[in-house]
Each structure stands twice: as structure tokens, then as C-alpha cells.
Amino acid sequence: MTDVAAPAPRTLDVTSDAAKARIRRRYRAEARFKFCGLAAIALTGLFVVTVLSDIVLRGLPAFSQHQLVLPVKVDAAEIDPSGSGNPATIRGGDFQALVLGALRAEFPHATSRSDRRLLANMLSSGAADVLRDRVVADPKLIGQTVTVPVLLSDDADLYLKGIGTRITRVAGRGTAAVSGASGEVSIQSSADDFAALTTDVKNFLSARARALRQETERFRRIAAQASARKGELEKSLATAQGAARAVIEANIKAAGDEAETFSQRAKEGEAAAATLQARFDNREGSEALTADLPSLLIAINGGMVKATEIDPGGIKGEVVLPLTSTAEARPGSWQVVTYVTPESNRRVNDREVTWLERLREKGLVENAFNWAFFTSGDSREAELAGIRGALVGSALTLLVTLTLCVPFGVAGAIYLEEFAPKNWLTEIIEVNINNLAAVPSIVFGLLGLAVFLNFFGLPRSAPLVGGLVLALLVLPTIIIASRAALKAVPPSIKEAALGVGASHQQAIFHHVLPLAMPGIMTGTIIGMAHALGETAPLLMIGMVAFIVEPATGITDAATVLPVQIYLWSDLPEIAFQAKTAAAIMVLLVFLFVMNGLAIYLRKRFERRW
Amino acid sequence: MDAVVEKTSQAPVTFENARPKITARNVNVYYGEKHALKDVSIDILENAVTAFIGPSGCGKSTFLRCINRMNDTIPIARVTGKIEIDGRDIYDRSLDVVQLRARVGMVFQKPNPFPKSIYENVAYGPRIHGLARNKTELDDIVVTSLKKAGLFEEVKDRLTDSGTGLSGGQQQRLCIARAIAVSPEIILMDEPCSALDPIATAKIEELMDELRENFTIVIVTHSMQQAARVSQRTAFFHLGHLVEQGTTEKIFTTPEDRRTQDYITGRFG
Numbered sequence: 001m002t003d004v005a006a007p008a009p010r011t012l013d014v015t016s017d018a019a020k021a022r023i024r025r026r027y028r029a030e031a032r033f034k035f036c037g038l039a040a041i042a043l044t045g046l047f048v049v050t051v052l053s054d055i056v057l058r059g060l061p062a063f064s065q066h067q068l069v070l071p072v073k074v075d076a077a078e079i080d081p082s083g084s085g086n087p088a089t090i091r092g093g094d095f096q097a098l099v100l101g102a103l104r105a106e107f108p109h110a111t112s113r114s115d116r117r118l119l120a121n122m123l124s125s126g127a128a129d130v131l132r133d134r135v136v137a138d139p140k141l142i143g144q145t146v147t148v149p150v151l152l153s154d155d156a157d158l159y160l161k162g163i164g165t166r167i168t169r170v171a172g173r174g175t176a177a178v179s180g181a182s183g184e185v186s187i188q189s190s191a192d193d194f195a196a197l198t199t200d201v202k203n204f205l206s207a208r209a210r211a212l213r214q215e216t217e218r219f220r221r222i223a224a225q226a227s228a229r230k231g232e233l234e235k236s237l238a239t240a241q242g243a244a245r246a247v248i249e250a251n252i253k254a255a256g257d258e259a260e261t262f263s264q265r266a267k268e269g270e271a272a273a274a275t276l277q278a279r280f281d282n283r284e285g286s287e288a289l290t291a292d293l294p295s296l297l298i299a300i301n302g303g304m305v306k307a308t309e310i311d312p313g314g315i316k317g318e319v320v321l322p323l324t325s326t327a328e329a330r331p332g333s334w335q336v337v338t339y340v341t342p343e344s345n346r347r348v349n350d351r352e353v354t355w356l357e358r359l360r361e362k363g364l365v366e367n368a369f370n371w372a373f374f375t376s377g378d379s380r381e382a383e384l385a386g387i388r389g390a391l392v393g394s395a396l397t398l399l400v401t402l403t404l405c406v407p408f409g410v411a412g413a414i415y416l417e418e419f420a421p422k423n424w425l426t427e428i429i430e431v432n433i434n435n436l437a438a439v440p441s442i443v444f445g446l447l448g449l450a451v452f453l454n455f456f457g458l459p460r461s462a463p464l465v466g467g468l469v470l471a472l473l474v475l476p477t478i479i480i481a482s483r484a485a486l487k488a489v490p491p492s493i494k495e496a497a498l499g500v501g502a503s504h505q506q507a508i509f510h511h512v513l514p515l516a517m518p519g520i521m522t523g524t525i526i527g528m529a530h531a532l533g534e535t536a537p538l539l540m541i542g543m544v545a546f547i548v549e550p551a552t553g554i555t556d557a558a559t560v561l562p563v564q565i566y567l568w569s570d571l572p573e574i575a576f577q578a579k580t581a582a583a584i585m586v587l588l589v590f591l592f593v594m595n596g597l598a599i600y601l602r603k604r605f606e607r608r609w
Numbered sequence: 610m611d612a613v614v615e616k617t618s619q620a621p622v623t624f625e626n627a628r629p630k631i632t633a634r635n636v637n638v639y640y641g642e643k644h645a646l647k648d649v650s651i652d653i654l655e656n657a658v659t660a661f662i663g664p665s666g667c668g669k670s671t672f673l674r675c676i677n678r679m680n681d682t683i684p685i686a687r688v689t690g691k692i693e694i695d696g697r698d699i700y701d702r703s704l705d706v707v708q709l710r711a712r713v714g715m716v717f718q719k720p721n722p723f724p725k726s727i728y729e730n731v732a733y734g735p736r737i738h739g740l741a742r743n744k745t746e747l748d749d750i751v752v753t754s755l756k757k758a759g760l761f762e763e764v765k766d767r768l769t770d771s772g773t774g775l776s777g778g779q780q781q782r783l784c785i786a787r788a789i790a791v792s793p794e795i796i797l798m799d800e801p802c803s804a805l806d807p808i809a810t811a812k813i814e815e816l817m818d819e820l821r822e823n824f825t826i827v828i829v830t831h832s833m834q835q836a837a838r839v840s841q842r843t844a845f846f847h848l849g850h851l852v853e854q855g856t857t858e859k860i861f862t863t864p865e866d867r868r869t870q871d872y873i874t875g876r877f878g
Contacts, residue, residue, distance in 0.1 A: 422684055492721035496784070498682065500734035500791055501711030510733070511723055 055588070059581030065370035065383060066160040067149040068359060072102040074135055076142050085139050095128035095135070099150050106364070107355060109182065109322045118351055124151040126384045149366065154382035154575035155347040159356055160365060163574065164348055165341035167357075169299075172334040176300055181323040185305055187298055188314035190331075195312035197296065197336065201287050202280045204294070209276035216269035219262045226259035286311035291344040297354065300334040301325050304354050320354045347574070373582065377548045378564065382575030385568070387583050392550040393463055393543070393558030394532060400467020400554055401474065401531050406524055408471075409478030413520075416479070417486045418508050437476035444473045445540030453541060460542040461557040469537045474527035481523020485516040518605035525598040529591050535562040561587045630655040630795060630825045631676060636690035638671050638680065645671045647849040649690070653842075658817055658826045660840035660857065662833060664872065667846040669829045673797050676827065677713035678706050694795070711738055714788030718800040720780030722772030722787070727764050730772040730783055731755060734791035750790055758786035759816050778809025785816065789824070796820065798828040802835065814839050833873055837861055845869045 013019050076083065079093035103119055104110065110119060131148045135141050158164065174191025188194075233252045240248050279287065288309050289296055296307040298315065303323030307315040343349055348356070359365050377389035416433075420426040448469035452458045458465050489512045497507035538544070543559050544567065551558035559567070561583060568580040629652035638646035646668040653659050661669035671680070678699060680686040692699050699709055711734070722730050731751045734740075741747035751768075755761035760782040764775070772783055781801055788796055798817075802810040817826055817839050830836050836843055837857060844854040845866075853866045864870045 490721075492717060492719060493723065495679070495682070495715075495717060496721040496723060496787075497733075498679065498710060499677070499715035499717070500737075500787055501707055502733075502737055503707045506737055510737075515724065 445537030485519025
């Protein structure tokens with residue numbers, strides 16, 4: 001058919017070295033690409049696992065809570081002196097005093113002011129809640145003895161969870177003689193128990209002196225560098241002119257100050273190290289056991305003595321738990337107990353540790369699932385704080401968001417995708433919806449603050465306003481997802497409907513929309529998950545307030561889960577760190593469930609045409 | 610009850626005295642700047658199969674879509690000229706396009722059943738047009754339509770199964786059943802067999818021959834054999850022009866235009 005002479009056909013070169021090299025290069029490139037992909041996935045997986053395991057490890061302790069199980073005598077005089085049986089009167093009774101009385105009954109010897117205060121601090125301020133509820137529900141309990149769980153304070157709880165100190169116990173080798181059963185006592189051992197302990201203490205001091213000297217050395221180096229810098233600056237000052245002079249002078253002053261501060265610190269450190277060294281060198285001398293040393297206690301004759309001073313021959317100390325007798329203790333029947341973490345580095349002191357250990361030995365401590373975490377609102381006391389308020393707030397806020405977003409978003413998407421004329425106006429609207437999806441969320445918060453709070457005067461911190469702001473935030477997401485879902489429905493379906501005489505609207509509402517619904521729902525759920533995790537805009541409209549009572553309506557003050565996490569993460573108490581991680585776990589569970597639902601819907605209703 | 614109005618068939622059809630169902634005069638279609646259809650004038654006769662043939666992009670589908678105003682759904686399309694059905698201008702402002710489409714059914718190139726049950730596919734049209742007063746009547750329409758489309762025997766036990774689960778040929782016959790369920794007067798078919806195998810094609814062609822008794826059928830086809838087999842009249846389009854029209858026999862045996870001859874003898878296209 002064609003007259004143009006075709007060039008001689010070239011055969012594909014597959015055998016030459018160049019061809020082989022080309023093939024090898026191609027294989028190498030493919031292998032390289034595959035490796036990069038796998039490495040990226042592995043790295044991402046590693047990050048995810050690290051983050052999740054860190055959160056879970058931190059958060060798990062918050063799901064359990066230690067409590068004492070104490071028999072409490074419900075004294076009518078404290079609760080309902082007049083015997084009225086009026087629930088309000090009973091509710092107002094001083095149950096805390098009853099519970100505390102029951103705890104004090106376990107330690108009758110702890111009568112000093114400081115001891116009584118320590119015992120009171122071991123209990124949570126909500127310790128009597130269970131007892132109160134029980135007595136209010138059943139006033140016949142007044143006058144009887146009731147065994148109830150009593151909530152411990154967060155510090156005591158943390159100690160029992162193992163975040164306190166390591167405890168070592170060494171059986172005594174010699175026969176121990178104790179000078180008394182209570183108060184200040186001294187204990188001597190017939191063997192070299194205490195000599196060894198003294199050496200340990202002295203070695204500890206020596207190690208600390210060594211560390212101090214290293215630090216001193218560092219300070220001295222810094223001071224030397226600073227003074228050298230000062231010297232150089234002074235030299236350059238001689239040639240400097242005008243404004244540069246002032247800068248150099250300021251720098252000279254700063255360098256001088258630095259040199260002085262650090263040489264001062266070095267001096268102090270040196271002196272402290274020398275003192276420690278002197279104590280170490282004085283091998284036979286007695287040593288005061290201060291709060292910055294590991295605590296030594298002697299468990300003897302059913303009691304406990306905290307050593308305050310030690311020498312190779314024995315210890316002096318005070319009785320923490322009274323001894324049953326002052327008889328000599330046989331070798332092996334007494335123990336040297338060491339609380340390895342120094343008292344000054346712990347939230348619970350030696351007395352509290354000893355008492356808690358005693359309570360644990362008696363089987364009065366119980367580790368229960370922390371239902372309060374889900375059933376109570378926020379609190380300043382870590383052991384009483386829960387996420388119920390935040391969950392209710394989140395639910396109400398999302399409810400408002402959902403009821404606003406879905407009708408408006410879907411209707412907007414249908415109009416823009418199927419009905420709107422294609423002109424510059426709709427073009428601008430489309431571009432701006434896409435832009436809106438990229439606006440930082442804090443800006444929506446500012447908008448909410450300016451419009452909903454200041455202009456419309458809606459209540460501050462309310463789920464209503466939070467929901468409105470989040471609705472604005474996720475509306476673009478839902479519109480974009482819904483439009484994509486509508487666009488994905490093949491036009492043949494619409495044509496088929498039009499072909500049998502359906503109107504445009506009938507075609508869309510009877511055929512296109514139902515087919516787009518899974519996509520729309522997926523987009524909505526992902527938008528809602530986004531709204532659930534959003535914090536910044538809610539801070540702007542005041543949902544960051546400390547709110548104890550869960551909201552009962554959309555105009556009540558409330559907080560939401562991510563804001564609760566933000567609030568808790570800011571608190572200094574260690575127990576709140578666990579609460580923070582636990583709340584994150586709850587939030588993540590909700591997010592995973594929502595995203596899982598979106599994936600399920602997508603898979604379940606996926607259609608092939 | 611039979612939803613389709615029975616008409617007495619006049620066999621053998623003498624097309625010279627048959628009434629024109631559709632009359633098109635000077636129809637031009639523009640897609641934006643593109644002039645897709647140029648001055649097409651044609652009479653399409655009642656109760657006959659008219660085939661539009663021509664190479665790709667010649668405007669035959671465009672003209673077909675003008676007859677039930679399907680081109681309205683394309684925003685950039687613009688139609689001038691006059692198309693009348695039974696003497697009534699279909700581009701008249703007072704005419705309701707939805708009613709027009711109910712009178713002029715359409716079957717598309719690719720089978721496009723709704724992703725719903727077979728029953729629902731057929732029942733949808735009658736339902737939105739209120740053709741059935743109750744469930745029994747609707748059932749009746751569905752069964753009759755499926756029977757007319759020659760599909761009933763194959764699907765009678767699974768009317769609740771999804772229409773998309775049928776084979777390609779069955780799907781296309783379902784689409785035909787769906788189209789005839791609303792008792793149209795005209796059925797437009799846009800290359801209805803291009804996605805089907807020869808056996809399914811044969812069934813549809815057979816069906817067209819039966820449907821001719823009750824409906825006016827316009828079919829766009831790429832297959833000249835098909836045009837020769839099913840149609841009584843043929844129109845040849847080329848580059849937007851209606852080159853030649855007449856009885857199928859005449860077009861295929863003694864074409865007047867050189868281009869028609871070249872096309873049907875396979876010299877281009």
C-alpha cells in the first residue's frame with residue numbers, strides 16, 4: 001500500500017555484552033528500588049511499634065489501682081448523730097475520718113503528729129467514697145463494721161506498682177541485741193554484719209566523691225575556657241572602635257561572670273568531695289545515714305528499726321514498727337532491709353514504705369481494675385481523675401459536628417458535582433473548598449472565638465461551639481470525599497436512568513447517591529476521626545478548662561479527650577503521666593475503630609462495574 | 610395486562626407508504642467549537658428498523674442521542690435544526706424532556722444494568738412513571754417485558770439476583786427489557802452488540818426483528834452485516850454528513866454515492 005521504502009529492520013540485540021550489562025543494570029535498579037521500599041516500610045513499622053509500645057507500657061499501670069481492704073466501723077456519732085436516717089445527712093457525714101480511723105487502728109503506735117499526718121496522706125481524698133455510697137444505700141449499716149475497699153493516694157499507689165524503690169533483704173549472720181522496743185534504740189550484732197554495711201555506705205560515699213570530682217574537673221575546664229576567652233577579648237578591645245567596643249565589653253563581662261561562677265562551683269564541689277573523702281577515709285568512724293543515702297532498716301523481733309547512724313559495731317536508730325520483745329535475735333531470724341533509692345529521691349518516705357509493706361504482708365492491699373478511670377470526671381487528685389467527662393464531651397461535640405456536617409457536606413457535594421453550572425463562580429467555590437481543607441486548624445478556632453463566642457455570644461467551653469468549629473474544619477474533607485465518591489460512580493448508570501425517563505434528580509437520588517454512599521460514609525468517618533483527634537481549635541474556644549462534672553447537654557461546659565490528654569500531660573504528678581498515656585490509648589482505640597469501620601465499609605461495598 | 614400497546618403489524622412492510630415517525634430537518638450539533646453533525650435531514654419510518662452506519666466519529670451516535678435529547682446532559686453540546694416525533698418538535702420549550710425519554714427508550718453500547726436486582730431493573734421505569742397501580746400490575750409489566758426481551762425463561766427463578774451478575778448478552782437483553790417496560794414508541798440502540806459475542810448478538814438481532822412489530826427502532830452499528838440483517842432502512846453518515854439513506858437493500862446493492870460504495874465494500878472505515 002505504501003511506496004516509501006522502509007529502512008532495513010533492525011534486530012533486537014540480546015546476546016552482546018552490552019545487552020547483558022543493560023539487563024543486569026535493570027535488575028539492579030529493580031532490586032535497589034525494592035530494597036528502598038522495604039526499608040521505608042520497616043522504618044515506619046519500627047516507629048509505629050516504638051510509639052505504640054511506649055504508650056501502652058506507660059499507660060497500662062493507669063488501668064489498675066491499689067486499694068486497701070479495711071474493716072471500718074460505721075460510727076453513728078460521726079455519720080448521723082441524731083439517728084434521723086435522712087440520706088442527705090448521712091451523705092454529709094465524715095466518712096473520711098472513719099476510714100482514716102480504720103487505717104490508724106492498723107498502726108496504733110503511730111501517734112505523733114507527723115506520723116498521723118503521714119497516714120492521712122497515704123489515703124486518697126476520695127478514700128471514703130465507696131463506704132459513703134454503701135451506707136447511703138443501706139442506712140442499716142450504721143453502727144456495724146463494714147469491710148470496704150479504701151482508695152490509696154497516688155503516691156502510695158505508684159509505690160505499690162513498683163515505681164518507688166528496690167528493696168533488698170539480707171539475713172543477719174550474728175546474734176543481734178536490741179536496746180528497746182520503741183523510740184530510739186541501738187542494735188549490736190555479734191558478727192560483722194554492720195562492719196560490712198558500714199563499708200558499703202563508705203564505698204557509696206567514695207563513689208559519690210569520685211563523681212563530684214569529675215564534675216568539679218568539668219567546671220574548672222569551663223572556667224578556664226571562659227577566662228581564656230576573656231583574655232582574648234581584652235586584647236581585641238584595645239584595637240576596637242565605636243559600637244563594636246560596647247559589644248566586646250559586654251562579652252568580656254559575660255565571660256568574666258561565667259569564669260567566676262564555674263570556678264566558684266568547682267570550689268564548692270571540691271570541698272564537698274573532700275568532706276566525703278574524709279568520711280570514707282575514716283573507716284572505723286560512725287556514719288550518719290542521711291536522706292541522700294540508701295535507707296537501712298533492721299527487721300527484728302516482729303518490728304522494724306530505721307537506722308540513723310551506723311558504725312562497724314552496730315547501729316543507732318528509731319523504731320518504725322514496734323518490736324514485740326527486746327530479746328536477743330538469733331542469727332538468720334533478723335534481716336537488714338535496704339531501700340536502695342535514697343529517701344530524698346522518692347515520693348514516699350521510709351515510714352510510708354514500711355507501713356505499706358506491712359499492709360501488703362497482712363494481705364490488706366488489693367490491686368483492682370480502675371473503673372474510676374472510665375466513670376469519673378477530671379480531678380486534681382491523680383487517683384480520682386477519669387476520662388468520663390472527656391468522653392461525654394467528645395461524644396456531644398462529635399454529635400453536633402456530625403449533624404451539621406453530613407447534611408451540609410453531602411448536599412454541597414451533590415450540588416457541586418451534579419447540578420452546579422460549570423462557570424467561574426463554581427470554579428472559585430471549588431478552589432476555595434480545597435483551600436479550606438488546608439487551612440491550619442487553629443485558624444478555625446480563632447474564627448469560632450470571633451464569630452460564635454464574641455459575635456453570637458454562644459456559651460464558652462460548650463460542645464455546641466466545639467462541634468460548630470469542628471464542623472467547619474471537617475466540612476471540606478467531607479465535601480471533597482463525597483464529590484470523589486459521586487464522581488467514581490460510572491456515568492453509564494446515570495445515563496441508564498435518564499434513558500428510561502428518570503429526571504436528573506431522580507437519577508441522582510435513586511441511583512448515583514446510593515452507589516456513592518459507601519464512599520461518602522468512609523469520608524465522613526475519616527473526617528469524624530480527624531475531628532475526634534483535634535485539639536488546637538478547641539483550646540481557642542475555651543474547652544481547655546478544668547471540668548469535673550461530665551456535661552449533660554451541648555451548652556454545658558465540657559472538655560474533650562485530646563484536650564484532656566493535653567491538660568494531663570502538663571501536670572507534674574507522676575501518676576498523671578500514666579493517666580495521660582492511658583487516655584491516649586483510649587483515644588487511639590476510638591480512632592482505630594473508626595478507621596477500621598471506614599476500611600470495612602470500603603471493602604464491604606466495593607463494587608466493580 | 611400487556612403494558613405495551615399492541616399495534617397491527619403490516620407485513621410485508623411497504624416503506625414507500627409508511628408513515629414517518631421521526632422527522633429531522635437541518636440538524637446541526639456542535640460540541641463546543643467542533644461541528645459534529647452537519648445539516649442532517651431524515652425521515653425515520655414507523656415500525657421499521659433503521660440502521661445508522663458509517664466510520665467512527667461520523668456523527669451517527671450523536672444524531673441518535675439527539676432523538677431523545679441525551680445530548681442535553683453534555684454541557685458543551687448545542688443542537689440547532691428541528692426534530693419532530695409524530696409532528697411535535699422535541700426541542701420545543703414546552704416539551705418535558707423526561708416524558709420524551711419515556712417515549713423514546715435507549716439501549717447503550719455497554720450493558721449498564723443498575724446494580725440492583727433483575728426485577729428492580731425492569732420495575733424502575735414503570736414505578737417512576739406510575740404505570741402500575743399495584744404490585745400485581747408491576748409484576749405483570751416486569752414479566753411481560755422480560756418475556757418480550759427473551760430473557761424471562763433464563764432468569765425467572767432468580768429475579769431477586771443482582772442484574773450485574775448476568776452474562777454480557779443477558780445484561781443487554783435486561784437493558785432492552787428495562788427500556789420496553791415503560792412502553793416507549795421508539796427504541797434507540799447505540800451499538801448494542803459491540804460488547805457481545807456472536808451468539809448473544811444473534812439473540813439480540815432476533816429480538817429486534819420481533820420488537821419491530823410494536824416499536825420503531827433506530828440502531829447504530831459498526832457491523833455492515835448486522836445492518837443488512839436487521840434493518841429495513843439504512844442511513845450512511847460520513848464526517849458529520851448524512852451521505853445517503855434509503856431501503857437497506859438499495860443502500861447495499863445500488864448505492865448512489867461513491868463514499869457509500871467504498872464504505873460498504875470495505876475500502877475505508
